[in-house]
Amino acid sequence: MSPQEAPSIPRSLSPSRMGPTFWKRSSERRNGILMVAPYALHLGLFFGYPLLFAFVLVFQRWDIVTPMHFVGGKNLVRVFQDDLFVRSVLNTGLFLAIHIPLQIAFALFFAELLNQKLAGRRFFRTIYFLPVVVSGVVVTILFQQLFSFETGYVNAVLTALGGQRVPWLVSPKWAMPSIALMATWKNVGFYVILFLAGLQNIPTSLYEVAYLEGATTWQRWRYVTLPLLNPMMVTVVVLSTIGGFSLFIEPYILTGGGPLDSSLSALLYIYNQAFYFNHMGYAATLGLLFALIIFLVVTLQRRFVETREQ
């Protein structure tokens, strides 16, 4: 259609001038702003304001009931004297150190299995993903039974096989590793899907070339699969680190952070500071510092895991 065939349409609206000019109407700017306005106002009030207020709270002592009290850098000084916060960050670090390698190993293993040409792949994929969609509360309560020392399923299996009972949640040594095992079980299906997508993006021709050149299965995996999977590996490491740092409900239900604070996660500690002690200024300070720690860890991970484009 040309302007000649449709003379009634103003030139600026004519389909022959589609693209930038067509959309540039007097109302476009107004409507554009109006339609994003609800979102933008909400963002300002429930993201922008709290973000700025977090920095204000760093310098305040506030129990939320009585007026705020300016304390200068006291909250920051206190963080470095707060052994329990340091402990909770280290606990979370231990959790990640166990959880992430396990998760990557199992996710890669199952993704490789599902990447074979097999009937019933979809069925298995569905099953592996099941724990991902279920609430962490459900999984945690389930594992409370499975990991119970006296009557737990896992220990019943272990003793039936002639082994020893493991004090999963009741010993300071085992509490955090148990939570890491549980988190791996819950999340691995998510990363199976990510790795599977990564594997399916690798052109089969590369494997054929490697095969013709006499590469063994291991060599093909090491020199074709692993390098080409690197971008997905970075995604998996970063996502599971960020997810792992927000560990909260599992220790909250299973152990309450115990025994002897061995499973106190950083977020659980921040929650306790706010909820039980009404230390809003201090809790906000911890939240900011903890986010900074996450940022640093993720940056370091990227540096170590990411391989440069050749």
Place this chain on the structure above:
Amino acid sequence: MKHEADMSVKKISLYVALTLGALVFAYPFVWMAMATFKPELELGGLALVPTHWTLDSYRRVVETVPIGRAFLNSLFVVVCVTTAALVFGSMAAYSLSLLRWRGRDMTFNVILFTMMVPFMVLLIPLYTLVVKFGWTDSYTGLVVPFMMNATAVLILRQSFMTLPRDLLEAARIDGCGDLRMLFTIVWPLSLPALVTAGIIVFIGNWNEVLWPILVVRKETWMTMPQMVALFSVGGGAYGRLGPQLAAAFLLGLPVILAYLVFQKHFISSLASTGLKG
């Protein structure tokens, strides 16, 4: 011949490994479902099927906490949050993809930035804000802070940008306004993106527990995951595992059923949060 035999050995071991994996991920849920019908004394055993079927565990849950109310609270909150996230999110996405105005790209970058800030930075100041508004122990406090969802905007915008321009332009010539265009033309063409964004918001909000535990302290307003978690730690179950498992099963069942029916949508939706990130 030897090659074929190798192949079938390989195939069988693959299936064995896959099946073992399936048992590891699915059996605990099956066991849990059965365990909720066992008397407390049977919980320690390895048996799957109860020798004495009983509803005691469920009875204990229903008698101790208003679990039905919590379920309805959760449902109401999640439906409100998801609807708002889709309606306002698609309005924003429409403006950010199909309209042109100065400051548009900057606005989009700000929205992307909000996704990068960990929630724990906002947790305390957001909580104090909700307290200041007097929104603790209310639906408002559970719904309003989460009515907008950046992931939903991102997914919807991505989808809106692929729509055939000709069609939109034809509608525009017919005098179709932006809101009507969005809900009568763009929405029906973007159903997959709406489903994806909807599932992500719905599941994320249904399973959210930290925020409700912070802002709700009265049983009347508790959400389902919160109620189940507090029932477990708060002594409502008197240390008995059966009722805790029963409560947890009531929380998990709706999601498990929805997942088994719509599993393809669930997997692709939830995985897309990782694949695009």
